[in-house]
Amino acid sequence: MPEPFLVVDHLYRSFGSVKAVNDVSLTVQAGQIYGLVGPDGAGKTTTLRLICGAFKPDNGSVMIGGYSLDHQAEQARETIGYLSQQFSLYEDLTVLENIRFLAEVRGLSSEDWLPCARENLAFVGLDAFENRLAGKLSGGMKQKLGLACALVNRPRLLLLDEPTTGVDPVTRQDFWQLVIRLAGEQGMAVLVCTPYMDEASRCSHIGFMRSGRIIQDGSPSHLRKMLDDRILELAGGPMNVLLESSHFDTDVQDVQRFGDRLHLRVLPGKAQDVKRRLSKRIHSAGGSIEKIEIIPPLLEDVFIDLAGEGMSMNDAGYGEKP
Numbered sequence: 001m002p003e004p005f006l007v008v009d010h011l012y013r014s015f016g017s018v019k020a021v022n023d024v025s026l027t028v029q030a031g032q033i034y035g036l037v038g039p040d041g042a043g044k045t046t047t048l049r050l051i052c053g054a055f056k057p058d059n060g061s062v063m064i065g066g067y068s069l070d071h072q073a074e075q076a077r078e079t080i081g082y083l084s085q086q087f088s089l090y091e092d093l094t095v096l097e098n099i100r101f102l103a104e105v106r107g108l109s110s111e112d113w114l115p116c117a118r119e120n121l122a123f124v125g126l127d128a129f130e131n132r133l134a135g136k137l138s139g140g141m142k143q144k145l146g147l148a149c150a151l152v153n154r155p156r157l158l159l160l161d162e163p164t165t166g167v168d169p170v171t172r173q174d175f176w177q178l179v180i181r182l183a184g185e186q187g188m189a190v191l192v193c194t195p196y197m198d199e200a201s202r203c204s205h206i207g208f209m210r211s212g213r214i215i216q217d218g219s220p221s222h223l224r225k226m227l228d229d230r231i232l233e234l235a236g237g238p239m240n241v242l243l244e245s246s247h248f249d250t251d252v253q254d255v256q257r258f259g260d261r262l263h264l265r266v267l268p269g270k271a272q273d274v275k276r277r278l279s280k281r282i283h284s285a286g287g288s289i290e291k292i293e294i295i296p297p298l299l300e301d302v303f304i305d306l307a308g309e310g311m312s313m314n315d316a317g318y319g320e321k322p
């Protein structure tokens, strides 16, 4: 296994009494997409800002491409491309002028940035629009221009902070194809914060953050396995009978609605018992069952579990079904 491109070691950062990042360690290999997920305020953005050097940590270290962010900041930062949550484009500048502006801020000469900018615009599919004012681009095109700007210095580590929030599903899909190609074809190390479960499931590795800590990490399939034989899917009617009966069962830890069906998280080893009891209870309460089955867990089921008691999908910011 080669040395990871990014090594974050026991990072801490507080704002007053808020421990925004509280002992975070992670590694990202070249070609890997690491997804940081977790509820609002979990510390994801602060982690990214510490890694790109926008904030200084109270403690801990960051190594990027073998350079210490603390002692060799310039070399370390040269390898980073960063697309922040609220990245801003200059609407009265053209597509190419926006890239030029960023390139010049980074101290790149036109021989350096121009060929790279054209390659990146072609890569994101904006090459025909280089002279269009950024203000005249669609939302999805702006997002892609943001990515082209983040790639202007040919980074080897790409940091993306909720890059597709507020963008329609088709554009999100397009955007992710680009990210997957950057990792797969160019061997870029990617660290991305996302509130979307379908995006998290495309990552090679996921770290789940809560209250400043990564409380669980692993591949999507590894995380899903944690709840094997613990999720029952229930469909039928009326919904209030299904809900009341489910909540009544003491072996049911959590009930979530997924469209017209319910996902019940049950205590380990209890799925068959719950299934039997619930079938009886629902029928005797006058309800009917279309389906009651143990299903392979979704990432949503896992994240709701990790996000903690009393937290619904929406509280946790997970609006998307896969």
Ligand SMILES: Nc1ncnc2c1ncn2[C@@H]1O[C@H](COP(=O)(O)OP(=O)(O)OP(=O)(O)O)[C@@H](O)[C@H]1O
Pocket (backbone or CB within 6 Å): 015, 018, 019, 020, 038, 039, 040, 041, 042, 043, 044, 045, 046, 047
């Ligand atoms: N510059 C700052 N000054 C004071 N508090 C801050 C600052 N930045 C973040 N925080 C606090 O640190 C905690 C972590 O915030 P952070 O933005 O890193 O979380 P997040 O997981 O990225 O959430 P979101 O998805 O809402 O951006 C929050 O309690 C937040 O209010």
